[in-house]
Amino acid sequence: MITCFDIGGTTIKAATATGPDTVTPVGRLPTPRDDFELFAASISGLVEQGGAPSGTPISISVTGVVDPETGVTTVANIPCIDGRNLAGDLGNSLGRPVLVANDADCFALAEAFAGAGRDHRVIFGAILGTGVGGGIVAGGRLFRGGGGLSGEWGHGTAVATQVSVPPFDMPHLSCGCGLVGCVDTVGGARGIEKLHRHLHGVDLPSTAITSAWENGDPGAAQTVDLHVELVSRPLALAVNIIGPDIIPVGGGLGNAHALIARLDAAVRQRILRKIDRPLVVPAQLTIDAGLIGAASLAFSEGIA
Template sequence: MITCFDIGGSAIKAATATAPDRLTHLGRVATPLDDFDAFAAVIANQVAAGDAPEGAAVSISVTGVIDPDTGVATVANIPCIDGRTLASDLSARLSRPVLVANDADCFVLAEAYAGAGQGQRVVFGAILGTGVGGALVADGKLHRGAGGWSGEWGHGTAVATEVSVPPYHLAHFPCGCGRSGCVDTIGGARGLERLHRTLHGTERSSLDIIQSWNSGDAAAAETVDLYVELVAQPLALVVNIIGPDIIPIGGGLSNSAELIGRLDEAVRAQILRKTDRSLLVPAKLTADAGLVGAASLAFSQGQ
């Protein structure tokens, strides 16, 4: 049995797990943001509450980036752990093995072990939330790139400028990473809203755009057509490079099965591999994805 945690900027959720999909919830506690002693105490108290055996591992999903070589965490929204070697620092406090991975990695682990990717050899998870993220699990193991940067298909200039939807030429938008033309600028919910504003000069939420599209609204349909064209191209390139068996889609935009279906058709039309089976599918796990992913991290490493 291990104790797993899903840690965000507002709350820490905890559970014990005897398998990736067998959780006993321990509740949630507000995340201490500026006091590492208080942060470590919350983790210790939840481990004690779960009554895990002495020496049993703790596994954590956290926002941010974990450098697999140094163990240093970059977590901007939780200052007390930003810049720390989080796993080793907590391990010293708890006298237990501690594993840490970021939330995107744990999302894909959860889908690979207990969700839409269960039983598949290569699972690439794409997150279409506020922005765009991703991660890769192959043969049951999380792939951690150098510096903790892997699966980040949302960054790097990859978005087309010549498109089939009027105005036919689309200028690249600046990205928070410092570049421009990143998939992150158009692929998430804010990106969909940006495209609609560019095409039609009006402010609408991503939810409203999707609902209007489903209701036959012509302006929303034009926005969705452009969105699918721009996002499918770089995602097809990812598929050609990685060769995933399946791509579970997470984040808010994955709630639209119709949108994911359109993206799936567009991606499969552009990849080298020819298949009639859907590659892009909505993620199966939602509320507990972080906890299931953290548990999957531990069990995949023999804890």
């Protein structure tokens, strides 16, 4: 048995796991953001609450970036672990082996072991949430690229400026990463909202835009057409580079199944591989994916 954690900027969720897809929730606590000793004590308390035997492993899904070479985590919204070797520091504090991966990687692992990627060899988990991210699982193992940044298809100047949707010209928008023209600026939920504002001068939440589109609204249809064109091009490039067998889509837009079907059709038209089944699909795990991913991390890495 292991204890797995899904750690975000506001909440720590814990569960015990006896397999990569068998988790039992233990509880949750507010995330201590500024005090590492309190952070470690919160983790320890949840481990004890779950009844894990002494010395059994801990596996963590965390918001942010984890460098696989140094173990250093970059977690801007949890200052007490930002810049730390989280696995090493927690392991020393609690006397247990600790594995840590970022939340997009754990999402991909969860879908690989218990979701839409089950029985597939190469899985590219794509996040279309507040922003755009992703993770890669190949042969049952997480692919950890240099600096912990593999699968980050949301960044880099990749967004087209000439499109087939009126008004045909698309300005590059500034991204929080410091670049311009990133998929992250237009691809996620906030991105489709920016596109709708750009086209129509109206602020609507992404859920209202996709709902209006499904109900035949022409303005929302124009927004969706533009979104699909802008996102399908870089996603098709990612497919050609990575060669995934399946792309489960998580995040808020992953719940818009009609939109994901449109995106799938556009991507399959643009890739080298000819495939007559859905490639880009909604994620199957919308609840506790972080915990399942953390469990999958430990069992796939052989520490459980």
